[in-house]
Amino acid sequence: MxxxxxxxxxxxxxxxxxxxxxxxxxxxxxHGKWIVQKRHPHLGWQMLPNQNGWSRFYEVRETTNDLGYRGADWPAAPKAVRRALGKDAPAISPVEGDARTDGELRIAVVGNSMTYGSSVEDGDVWTVELQGLLTEELRRRGDMRTVHVQNFAVQGYVFEQMARTFEQRIAPFLPDLLLVPNTTYDLAPMPRPEPSFDYxxxxxxxxxxxxxxxxxxxxxxxxxxxPAPTEVPPEVAIEGNRERWEAVSPRARDVAWRLFAADRGAPEAEANKIPADARIGHFARADEDTLARLWERAKGEERALLLDLLPPGLFERVRQTVQHELSAHPYQSSMRWLWDRSAERLEGLRERLEAHGGQLVLFSMPTLNRVSRPDQPSTSAYWSMWAAGNDGRRRAVEFDPTADLRSEMPELAKFLADPNVFHRTDRGEIQIPEGAPEFASTLFFPKDVGHLNARGHRVLAEALAARLLESGALDASR
Amino acid sequence: MGWVRAPAPPMAFNSFEYGLFLWSVYVLFWTLSRQRSLRHSFLLVASYWFYAQADWRFLGLLAISSVVDYAAGLGVERNRENGDPRGAKRWLALSLVANLGMLGWFKYFGFFTAEIGALLTSLGFAPSTPVLEIALPVGISFYTFQTLSYTLDIYAGRMKPIRSLLDFSLYVSFFPQLVAGPIVRARDFLPQLESPPAFRSEQLASGLFQILRGLAKKLLIADVLGLYLVDRAFENADSMGELGALGLLVATYGYALQLYGDFAGYSDIAIGSARCLGFELPKNFDAPFKAKSLEDFWSRWHISMSSWFMDYVYIQMGGSRGSWWKASRNVLVAWGLVGLWHGAAWTFVLWGLYHGAWLIIVRAVRKLLPGGAFPDRLPFRLAGGLFTFHVVAFSMVLFRCPDMDTFWTACRQVVDWSRPLPELPWQIWAAIGVGYVTHLWPGDLAESLERRYVACHPVVQGAILAAGIVVFFLLAPPGTAPFIYFQF
Structure with a gap:
């Protein structure tokens, strides 16, 4: 043999x-029928491409396209996209040339599970509904452009990840519009990617x-x-300090140095005598306790600048604390730095988008809490002012479609305004009780109140289509 | 401050990518088996590619070590033939300087400069010692010792140099033993390159069984104990301080088994991989916890390393010849070096000296006994085995503690019997139980299983292999834990 x-x-x-x-x-x-994610060194994580499976909890069919985003493959992939994405580029007939064609309206959408469409069929996701509604309405108005709504949402993403998605994935598509749904959850710092997760x-x-x-x-x-991951040993923290110091902006270094020198009891004048280049020599030896003290000492914008300098263990603790505070008091002045940080980031995206004739559209993503409690503040309180601009020039289109959803379930919304009416499971999850008035009219999953059901997606798409048409953002002459 | 960074982990033997790699190498190797230069070139390229997966920048070191010792071997032989012993010595010195120089620079330079700096500072000086953070090239302690043994053997007239640089380079870099041994002697390996490999189905089956056996030791014993018991217990002085005597005892038994499972598992996979390709590597472990004495233990544990130090250090220094003092000095020097070989830290040096000291004590006691030996009766054998195991297990505490502070805390725990045994999941007890029972089983359990496996039809062998891999994958802790010994 x-x-x-x-x-x-x-x-x-x-x-x-x-x-x-x-x-x-x-x-x-x-087993093995579920849609799964992989770690990404820059985006944190993303869906594996070309999957066809069930969502983990709700037995609904989901697919990902060849870029790893929800739904079917997109019909256009310009050369720039293929160049930018290399082997990950869509293998479908691309539109030649980098510029958009006149006959197309390309709308890119970022977001997290609400936009990804957790627990609803591919065809029921609001982005798909929106594409259909806009196509129909534009044709009715004699506008024969083909509408493409590309859904770049990934479950669990916060705003920083959405911004990175734009920079890495969306920008080469040269979209006409970038839709950014926002919730207070999105403001939280992005978890750092764990390189050891993947093999x-x-x-x-x-x-x-x-x-x-x-x-x-x-x-x-x-x-x-x-066991829980061990604390980073001091020598690793020191090594990381140097790398992180070199990665952040000079402004962040100045802030960190000032706080560091103050922590050591050095008068400011004396601390400033040390040249900028030599500061890393001192800062690199800061242990985790010292850095934790700097974080406590930092206020407002200083925190935003200091965040990237924190070693992994401390960063994760800080991130969880911030996330907790954000969910409890998102509109408190102590949280302002998170809003401003996102605004600064969004400004960069806007400039890049507008350089190719694109436009930014922000809207407040309706949550059950806000649908049922009109007295609750909305993210629009901040973003509408930002979008209006301070130099008389509008930065972005901004609106809040929450009221449209409320009008579709008025009785149920009123009933759910009382937080005590919800059914609570043993695991602490809240559910809409089956005996609630107009139970069938719910736009949210009764057993997963954090996500819209298929009807909710449809209503949201209708509201968005109406607001977009109203705003003039879709005008061909724009 | 750490001065030597742990090497980047190589392609782990317990990973799927290694399985694919080995399968591909196997198919191509046997396809090329009739053409010697092509066969050896292919294995060399595959081995270098394997090494590059950890860090390609250190491929140069591997090549330098190969070329220097290849040339040194020829140089030593030529000078010997020409009757020029000084010339032969010069070539030998070149080999020693090159290999020990590389090892010293990458592994010990930072350690010694930092220690000297600390000493001078304690004496009131303010030295400006360089602080280097050097990445340790993976496997450097193993392949430098292999190449050294080659030149030393030629110098001692135990073997002739090889004429083919390709064959010699393959000996140095052969991927199954490159990263963490066994430390293969040239006189054992090079003759296997001379004749074309003859394929034998039994040899392949035996190789596959060795791989399965190694995976079981690594995934089901070492990784379970490491993740759920040892890493927590030995993390630092604080975690050690919470153990108490009973907890320390369980953690120590667990660590002894983890270290054995990890390293012996690695060696089994290395030997099995080589066997699939028709090569035989030396046995590295032989049921070490069955040892009846400390000498017996060191003839069963990391055999290729202990025999290397025995042959090239201890015996060269005079061995047990001469006075008791001289013999004891030789033992301590050799074991101090064994400790240092494991890593640039005082805990390793102390660990080596501890073993050396016990060997001296045991020999001294034995000399006092009538007949110069313990009676060969069951109670004495049992007592000897238990004593040896606990001497070894305690030394492993020193080996595992990340610093001296943790070690001194461990020493204090030995007398703290007030704390109850920490609550442990049953899986840990199962791993400890299965590990020790299969290890101490009378006769060689693995050998009899191997005989049965080899006797099966190839289809059954393949099915058992796949089923074994699935079961190990399911029962092993999530993730791929690196092998402990690759960092040495």
């Missing part, structure tokens, strides 16, 4: 066992039923929970 023949039998048998086990778990155990071949392995079975049935239940 020849070597390859002998090894061939073993290989064939091994492959058959592996495939048989995997398919058995898939068909008999419903070679993970994109393939993680899709298998065996892997899914291991994660959900074995590691999640049978094996003890892995």
């Amino acid at each position: 020849k070597p390859w023949q002998t090894f061939g039998w073993r290989t064939v048998a091994a492959v058959c066992v592996l495939v048989g086990f995997d398919r058995g778990l898939y068909y008999l155990g419903d 070679p071949l993970r994109p393939w392995i993680v899709r298998t039923a065996i892997s899914d079975f291991a994660v959900r049935k074995v590691h999640g239940r049978w094996m003890p929970r892995p």
Whole structure:
């Protein structure tokens, strides 16, 4: 028997066992059918491309396109996109040339699970509905442009990730409009990507039923929970200090140095004598406790500048604290720095967008809390002022469609204004009680009040279409 | 301040990518098996590619070490033949300087400059010692020792130099043993390159079984104990201070088994991988916790390293010849160097000296006994085994503690019997139980299983291989934990 023949039998048998086990778990155990994500060094995480599976909790079919975003492949991929994305570029018939064609209206949308369409079918996501509504309305008005609404939303994204998505993924598409839905949740700092999370071949392995079975049935239940990540040892923190110091802006360095010198008890004049180049020598040796004290000492904008200088362990603690405070008191003055930080970032996106004739559209994403409680403040309170601009020139179109949704479920909204009427599960989740008035009219999932149901997506799309048409942002002459 | 950064992890033997790599190398190697230069060139390229996965920048070091010792081997031999011992010595010196120089620079330079700086500072001076943070090239301690053994063997007349640089480079860089041993002697490996490899189905089956066995040790024993028990217990002085004597005892037993499972598992996969390609690597572990004495333990644990130090350091210094003092000095020097070989830290040096000291004590006690040995009866054998195991296990505390502060805290825990045993998940007890029972099983359990596996039809072998991999994958902690010994 020849070597390859002998090894061939073993290989064939091994492959058959592996495939048989995997398919058995898939068909008999419903494993490996879920849409999964992978880590991304810059975006934090993103969906794996070309998936067709069920959303994890609601047994609804979802697909991702060849760029890893929700829904079917997009019909146009300009050369610039292919150049920018390399091997990840869509493998579909591209529009030649970098400029937009006159016969097309390209609308890019960023967002998180509300826009991704968690728990609704591909065709029910509001971005798809919006494309249909706008196409119909423009044709009715004699505008024959083809409307493409490209949904770049990824579950769990905060604003920083949406901004990076624009820079890395959307900008090469040269969109006419960039729609940015906003909630207070989006203002939280972005979690730092964990480079150790991914390993070679993970994109393939993680899709298998065996892997899914291991994660959900074995590691999640049978094996003890892995210990919490250990604190970063001081020498690593010192090494990281240097790298982070070199990565931030001179303004951030100035702020960090001032706080650092004050922490050491050095008078400002004396601290300033040390040349800028030599400061890293001192700062690099700051341990985590020192950096935590600097963070406590920092106020407002200083915090925004200091954030990127924090070592991983401290950063994560700070991020969670900020997220907690943000969900409790998003409009308090102590949270202002987060709003201003996002505004500064958005300004950069706007300039880049407008350089190619695009326009920014902001809208407040309706949540059940705001739909049912009109007295609650809206993100529009901040963003409408920002969008209006302070030099007489409008920065962006901004609106809040929440009232449109409220009008679709008026009785239920009134009922849900009382936080005590919700049903609370053992795990602390809140649900809309089945006995609620006009229960069937709900635009949110009764058992997942954080997300719109298919009807909610439809109503939101109608509201957005109406507001966009009203605002003039879609005018061909713009 | 850390002066040596841990090396970048190489392609782990317990990863899927290594499985694919090995399979691809296997298929191509046996396809090329009839053409010697092509076969060896291919293995060399594959080995360099494997090494480059950790850090391609250090490929140069690997090549330098190969070329220098290849030339040194030829130089030593030529001068010996010409009756010029001084010339032979010069070539030997070149090999020693090159290999120990590389090792010293990358592994010990920062350590010694920092220690000298600290000493001078304590004496009231203000030295300006350079502070370097050097990345440690992966496997440097292993391949420099391999190449050194080659030149030393030629110098001692134990072997002839090889004429082919390709073959010698392959010996140095052969991927299964490149990163963490076994430290293969040239006189064992190079003859295997001479004749074309003959494929034997039993050899392949045995190789695959070794790989499965290694994966089981690594994933089911070492990784479970490491993640859920040892890493927590030995994290720092604070975590150590919470253990108490009972907790320390369990953590120590756990660590002994983890270290064995990790390193012996690695060696098994290395030996199995080489065997699939028709090469035999030396056995590196032989049920070490069955050892009845400390000498017996060191003939069973990391055999390739301990025998290297025995042959090239201890015996060269005179071994046990001469006075008791001289022999004891030789033992302490050799074991101090064994400790230092493991890493640039005083804990490693102390660990080595501790073993050396015990070897001296045991020998001294034995000399006092009638007949110069302990009676060969069951109670004595059992007592000897238990004593040896605990001497070794305690030394592993020193080996594992990240700093001396943690070690002194561990020493204090030995007398603190007031704390109850920390609550541990049953999986840890299962790993400890299964690990020690299979290890101490009378006879060689693994060998008899291997015989049965090899006797199976290839289709059954393939099915068992796949089923084993799936089960290990399911039961192992999530993620790919790197092997402990690659950092040495």
